[in-house]
Amino acid sequence: GESVGLHLPTLSVQEGDNSIINCAYSNSASDYFIWYKQESGKGPQFIIDIRSNMDKRQGQRVTVLLNKTVKHLSLQIAATQPGDSAVYFCAESSGGADGLTFGKGTHLIIQP
Amino acid sequence: DSGVTQTPKHLITATGQRVTLRCSPRSGDLSVYWYQQSLDQGLQFLIQYYNGEERAKGNILERFSAQQFPDLHSELNLSSLELGDSALYFCASRYGGAMNTGELFFGEGSRLTVL
Numbered sequence: 453g454e455s456v457g458l459h460l461p462t463l464s465v466q467e468g469d470n471s472i473i474n475c476a477y478s479n480s481a482s483d484y485f486i487w488y489k490q491e492s493g494k495g496p497q498f499i500i501d502i503r504s505n506m507d508k509r510q511g512q513r514v515t516v517l518l519n520k521t522v523k524h525l526s527l528q529i530a531a532t533q534p535g536d537s538a539v540y541f542c543a544e545s546s547g548g549a550d551g552l553t554f555g556k557g558t559h560l561i562i563q564p
Numbered sequence: 565d566s567g568v569t570q571t572p573k574h575l576i577t578a579t580g581q582r583v584t585l586r587c588s589p590r591s592g593d594l595s596v597y598w599y600q601q602s603l604d605q606g607l608q609f610l611i612q613y614y615n616g617e618e619r620a621k622g623n624i625l626e627r628f629s630a631q632q633f634p635d636l637h638s639e640l641n642l643s644s645l646e647l648g649d650s651a652l653y654f655c656a657s658r659y660g661g662a663m664n665t666g667e668l669f670f671g672e673g674s675r676l677t678v679l
Contacts, residue, residue, distance in 0.1 A: 486667060495566065495654055495670035496607070541606060552668060554599075554607040 464561040471529040473558045475542035478523060482544040486552060487516060487527045489538045496541060499527070529560075537562045567591065568671035570655050576677045582643040585674045589636055589657030595619070596638040597668060598630055601652040613638055645678045652676075 465471045477485075483504040488496035502509045502516045502525075509516050515528040525542050539559050543552035567590035577583055589596050598610040600623075609622035613632035624630075627645075632638040642649060652675050656668040
């Protein structure tokens with residue numbers, strides 16, 4: 453089975469509200485995590501990453517939180533905009549050469 | 565624009581046929597990764613090449629093969645195609661060989677439809 457998963461396949465939020473997308477992982481050896489955004493018809497696009505020696509990292513309007521105790525990762529998007537509509541994937545790596553292991557994704561829908 | 569180029573963007577073929585998908589990585593990137601994305605699945609890692617050599621294998625079928633050429637572009641060959649092979653195939657690249665830091669840069673994908 454997959455080592456990374458997301459709790460909800462679809463998340464609907466009001467424009468302007470904050471969004472929180474959750475992800476659980478099972479590989480305790482994972483030490484690097486990335487959030488990707490995939491818009492319809494496009495390839496995944498990097499949003500933010502975090503290493504296991506950190507528990508929080510902030511970007512522009514986005515924050516990633518890592519809880520290694522419960523193997524949980526979340527992506528917070530502040531003041532959600534229509535352009536944030538996409539499928540969001542978390543991915544993890546244990547440092548090997550086999551790329552990233554992706555979860556199935558959460559579709560974020562922005563309500564006007 | 566990620567700098568990763570994939571061709572063709574769309575491909576429709578019949579069962580039993582063979583196709584080749586092409587990927588040009590970002591300038592300077594040595595690693596190329598291939599992923600498959602089906603409707604009900606996330607991104608499934610297929611195979612990785614680093615500087616011309618196979619580095620890691622994921623869930624790649626025996627009917628599929630890939631290679632990376634001296635100019636670092638890569639091709640994914642899919643043969644004896646089945647209906648279930650219909651999917652988006654993504655190529656991604658990065659400079660290094662180990663995935664411990666830094667992002668993968670993805671192309672726009674090749675959508676394969678097998679009829």
